[in-house]
Every structure is written in C-alpha cells, then in structure tokens.
Amino acid sequence: MEESIFVIDRKLPKSELEEQKQFLKEAEEEVDNLKERLNIVEEVSEYGFWDINLDTGSVYFNKNFAAILGCQPNELNSFRISDFDSFILKEDQAIFKEALNSHINNQSEWLDITVRLRNTEQGYKWVLFKGKVIMHDQNCIPLRFAGRIEDITLRKIAEEKIKSNLQKEHELNELHTRFISRISHELRTPLATILSATETIEKYELQLSTKQRTTLFSKIKSSIDELKEMLDDVTVLNKFDSNKMNGANKPFDIIRFTSDLIEEVKFNSPSHAQIKVEFDCQNKVVCTNMNLLKHVLINLLSNAIKYTPYDRNIYFRLKRSDDQVRIVIEDEGMGIPEDEQKNIFEPFYRASNVSNIAGTGLGLTIVKESLESLNGFINFRSIENTGTQFTLTFPGNCNNSNNQI
Structure with a gap:
C-alpha cells in the first residue's frame, strides 16, 4: 500500500507576514551596522587582521595586514598559513615555526610571538603576531585560524634605547663604585704618611736632627705630590666625561715644547732613569691642542719614570713629517703582563705587577681620550x-696648511 502525503497549503495571515518582513529588515540593518562598525574598527586600527579557513583555503585580511607584510592586497589572494615564513627574517623563522606549530597542535592557548619581518627600506621591522584557532572539527582538527599582526618597531627601538640607557647607567654606577673604592684606597697611603710625619715632627721637634726633619718634610711633600696627581687625573677625566675639555689648536715649536716638558718631568722626579731624546723634524712647527698633548706626554713620561729602575734608560723620539707627528716613548722598565694588556686603557685598571706602586689607574685612560680628541691614536707593545x-700619532697641521708661529 502506497503512503499518501498530504500537503497543507496554509497561507500566513497578513499581519504575521508583515512581522516577518519587519524582522528580516531589522536583521539586515543590524548586519549592515555590524559591517559598518567592523569597517570603522579596521579603518582606525593599526592592526592587520587575518582569518584563514584551513579546510577550504579561503582567506580574509584587511589592508593593514598587507601593508605590514609589505605587499599589495592582490598579492595575498592565495595566501596560506605556511606563507608567513616567506616574510619573516631568516634568523627568526625557526622560533616562529615552533610557536605556530605549538598552537596549531593545541600545545598553547595562543600564538603570541614577536619576530622581525624583511623590510627592503630599513632592513627589517619588528612585528607582534597574536592569533588563535577559533574552530575545530569533531576530531579536534583546526578549521579556522584568525588573529592580528602589529608593527611594534618604534616600541622596540624605544625599549632598546631604554635598555641601552639602563646598561650605561649600570656601567656608570659600577665606575663610580670603583672610583670611590680606588680613590679611598689610594688616598689612605699619602694621608697616613702626612699624618705620621706631622705627628712625629710635632711630638719630637726638639729631639729631631736636621737630617731627620728634612726626611720627614720630604715624605710630606712626596705625599702631597701624590694627592695632587690623583686630583689632577680625576679633574681631567671629569672634563672629558662632561665635554668640558677646552683649548684650541695653535701653532707652536714642538721641539721647544717637548724639551721643556721633559725637563719639567725630570725636575719633579729627581731620582729617575736616564731620558734619551731624539728629534727628527722637517718642520718643527706643529698645530694642535697644547693642553691635551701636555696631558698625554706628562702621563706617559711619568709612567716611564715611575716603572723604570733608575739605572735603566727611557727613550723619547719625535718625528715630524708632512702633516703628521709621531712620538715614541720607550722604557726599559717593568713591562705589562701579556694577558692584562687588553685592559690597560680601562678606567682605574692597574696591572698586577704594579699594585705596590701608587697610582689611580686613570693615566692611560686620559692619554687615550686626549689622543682621540686630537684625531690621533696610540699603539703600544710591552x-x-x-x-x-x-707610539703616538696625530695630525700636525691646522686645516692641512703650512703653519707659522
């Protein structure tokens, strides 16, 4: 027996049809409103959005997404999730793949990673990827993957600047700590010597012989000289740090200048090694900053005298040719341990074999800073x-012209 199918054709009342039409009209208006709001959000947002259907391969993205990737929207019509790799800097591709696979395989709640994109204009730019699988099938296989991409290059630059400033501040604090520690240590010895000598003179003034008093006064003077040297070094270095080291380039007689300087150093160090001087000057007139050059030469000559036995030699050689000046200061002294030579221009650094000799560890720092200010450089071997x-090398002419005193 065949089944009979009865279809009842029931016409809806006019009022009910009107209600349905009104409902559909309102729904369409709401959809239009939502679309308009979405367009407004996309227009004012700096984010790039994507929505990839992993099953059908269809993809949605806004214009910012293409702009951040650095391409035109029509170039992304066949975009696949694996195509992200082609935009990412080679050095960051592995960490992006690892983060992406971890999320796709349900091992992380979000894809949340910062990487660098290729950028032909600036080399690369920093971006933040934040995405999520928003739909799975019944077997928990990902079907839709949506998210946003944000250009955070300016933020990264600011972060790096802050990090650099913090690092500099940390280094500066360490430098100040070392400075206080070193100066405190170095001040103790001359101050103790001065205190001891003055107490002895005060207590035994009538019992002391002329020779004994002379010896004590000599110790006081020597200690005062040490204090003055430390204060001078600190003052000079502080001027470099605050860019207050002044003085203009002026022409002067380099032979007379260095000869007077050597005599001054010898006078301040009565018991010293023999200083042998050699001059080779086609033109004895040099144009440079005399104050800076004086700091350089006094430091190096004083060190040579300080670390060289009195029965050994110190050599001072000056060569002036064309537009360059070359000065060599060589001693037959203690030398610098090979494994410590890389540190000798660091502030407050002192070689291990001179720890029992007074000094601040600032002299060679001042020498290097001064030569750089003279557009010169320093080399050494020990x-x-x-x-x-x-060996010091620096320009000898002002504006590459002949100079006259």
Whole structure:
C-alpha cells in the first residue's frame, strides 16, 4: 500500500507576514551596522587582521595586514598559513615555526610571538603576531585560524634605547663604585704618611736632627705630590666625561715644547732613569691642542719614570713629517703582563705587577681620550720585565696648511 502525503497549503495571515518582513529588515540593518562598525574598527586600527579557513583555503585580511607584510592586497589572494615564513627574517623563522606549530597542535592557548619581518627600506621591522584557532572539527582538527599582526618597531627601538640607557647607567654606577673604592684606597697611603710625619715632627721637634726633619718634610711633600696627581687625573677625566675639555689648536715649536716638558718631568722626579731624546723634524712647527698633548706626554713620561729602575734608560723620539707627528716613548722598565694588556686603557685598571706602586689607574685612560680628541691614536707593545713602548700619532697641521708661529 502506497503512503499518501498530504500537503497543507496554509497561507500566513497578513499581519504575521508583515512581522516577518519587519524582522528580516531589522536583521539586515543590524548586519549592515555590524559591517559598518567592523569597517570603522579596521579603518582606525593599526592592526592587520587575518582569518584563514584551513579546510577550504579561503582567506580574509584587511589592508593593514598587507601593508605590514609589505605587499599589495592582490598579492595575498592565495595566501596560506605556511606563507608567513616567506616574510619573516631568516634568523627568526625557526622560533616562529615552533610557536605556530605549538598552537596549531593545541600545545598553547595562543600564538603570541614577536619576530622581525624583511623590510627592503630599513632592513627589517619588528612585528607582534597574536592569533588563535577559533574552530575545530569533531576530531579536534583546526578549521579556522584568525588573529592580528602589529608593527611594534618604534616600541622596540624605544625599549632598546631604554635598555641601552639602563646598561650605561649600570656601567656608570659600577665606575663610580670603583672610583670611590680606588680613590679611598689610594688616598689612605699619602694621608697616613702626612699624618705620621706631622705627628712625629710635632711630638719630637726638639729631639729631631736636621737630617731627620728634612726626611720627614720630604715624605710630606712626596705625599702631597701624590694627592695632587690623583686630583689632577680625576679633574681631567671629569672634563672629558662632561665635554668640558677646552683649548684650541695653535701653532707652536714642538721641539721647544717637548724639551721643556721633559725637563719639567725630570725636575719633579729627581731620582729617575736616564731620558734619551731624539728629534727628527722637517718642520718643527706643529698645530694642535697644547693642553691635551701636555696631558698625554706628562702621563706617559711619568709612567716611564715611575716603572723604570733608575739605572735603566727611557727613550723619547719625535718625528715630524708632512702633516703628521709621531712620538715614541720607550722604557726599559717593568713591562705589562701579556694577558692584562687588553685592559690597560680601562678606567682605574692597574696591572698586577704594579699594585705596590701608587697610582689611580686613570693615566692611560686620559692619554687615550686626549689622543682621540686630537684625531690621533696610540699603539703600544710591552714585554714583562723588559719594557714598554708607546707610539703616538696625530695630525700636525691646522686645516692641512703650512703653519707659522
């Protein structure tokens, strides 16, 4: 027996049809409103959005998405999730793949990673990827993957600047700590000597012989000289740090200048090694900053005298040719241990074999800073227990012209 199917054709009342039409009209208006709001959000947002259907391969993205990737929207019509790799800097591709696979395989709640994109204009730019699988099938296989991409290059630059400033501040704090520690240590010895000598003179003034008083006064003077040297070094270095080291380039007689300087150093160090001087000057007139050059030469000559036995030699050689000045200061002193030579221009650094000799560890820092200010440079070679040679090279002319005093 065949089944009979009865279809009842029931016409809806006019009022009910009107209600349905009104409902559909309102729904369409709401959809239009939502679309308009979405367009407004996309228009004012700096984010790039994507929505990829992993099953059908269809993809939605806004114009910012293409702009951040650095391409035109029509270039992304066949975009696939694996195509992200082609935009990411090679060095960051592995960490992006690892983060993406971790999320796709349900091992993380979000894809949340910062990487660099290729950028032909600036080399690369920093971006933040934040995405999520928003739909799975019954077997928990991902079907839709949506998210946003944000250009955070300016933020990264600011972060790096803050990090650099914090690092500089940390280094500066360490430098100040070392400075206080070193100065405190170095001040103790001369101050203790001055205190001891003055107490002795005060207590035994009538019992002391002329020779004994002379010896004590000599110790006081020597200690005062040490204090003055430390204060001078600190003052000079502080001027470099605050860019207050002044003085203009002026022409002067380099032979007379260095000869007077050597005599001054010898006068301040009565018991010293023999200083042998050699001049080779086609033109004895040099144009440079005399104050800076004086700091350089006094520091190097004083070190040579300080670390060289009195029965050994110190050599001072000056060569002036064309537009360059070359000065070599060589001693037959203690030398610098080979494994410590890389540190000698660091502030407050002192080689291990001179720890029992007074000094702040600032002299060679001042020398290097001064030569750089003169547009020059310094080289050295040293053998422990044999001696050290410093070679200074700097321009000798003002504006590459002949100079007259």
